[in-house]
Amino acid sequence: MKTPLLKITLLAAIISFVFISCNNSPKDKEKNLNDAMDKVQEAKEELSNSTLDSISDFQKYKSSIETKLVENEKIIANLKSNNTSKDESTKKLYRNQLDKLKMKNEELKAKIENYKESPEQKWELFKVDFNKDMDDLGKSISNMAERNMKK
Numbered sequence: 001m002k003t004p005l006l007k008i009t010l011l012a013a014i015i016s017f018v019f020i021s022c023n024n025s026p027k028d029k030e031k032n033l034n035d036a037m038d039k040v041q042e043a044k045e046e047l048s049n050s051t052l053d054s055i056s057d058f059q060k061y062k063s064s065i066e067t068k069l070v071e072n073e074k075i076i077a078n079l080k081s082n083n084t085s086k087d088e089s090t091k092k093l094y095r096n097q098l099d100k101l102k103m104k105n106e107e108l109k110a111k112i113e114n115y116k117e118s119p120e121q122k123w124e125l126f127k128v129d130f131n132k133d134m135d136d137l138g139k140s141i142s143n144m145a146e147r148n149m150k151k
Contacts, residue, residue: 058117061127065112068134072105075141097144104137 080098085091108130115126 058115058123062112062115065130065134066109068138069105069109069112072137072141073102075145076102076105079141079144094144094147101137101140101144104133104140108133108137 076098080095083091083094085094111130111133117123
């Protein structure tokens, strides 16, 4: 006797729970849909603004880097022309080192020119890597200039 009564009570509880949870009116559903559509529209606008900001940041960064690369070219050319070493083997070694720096400068120029827009995370990684390469090149050029002054 207890088993059928328990089953009926459990079945009644489940049915009442289902009816209570399914009591969403069409107006509530429409409101939820409108809220969701508004959120989607806001997200699209934020994405669009973020994309425009990212493009703008990239263009600013690219122009500043191109300026630095042109300055590097001028410094390298100036160092080549002002090589005051008297020993021919030293001059040749110095020119070879400057040629390597010039090639590295050209590689960086090609790398920034060929960069394609990508997600922001990849852009940040590219920027960090590129800045490291630019710093290394700048230090190498400075070291060459110091060596030239000491001679």
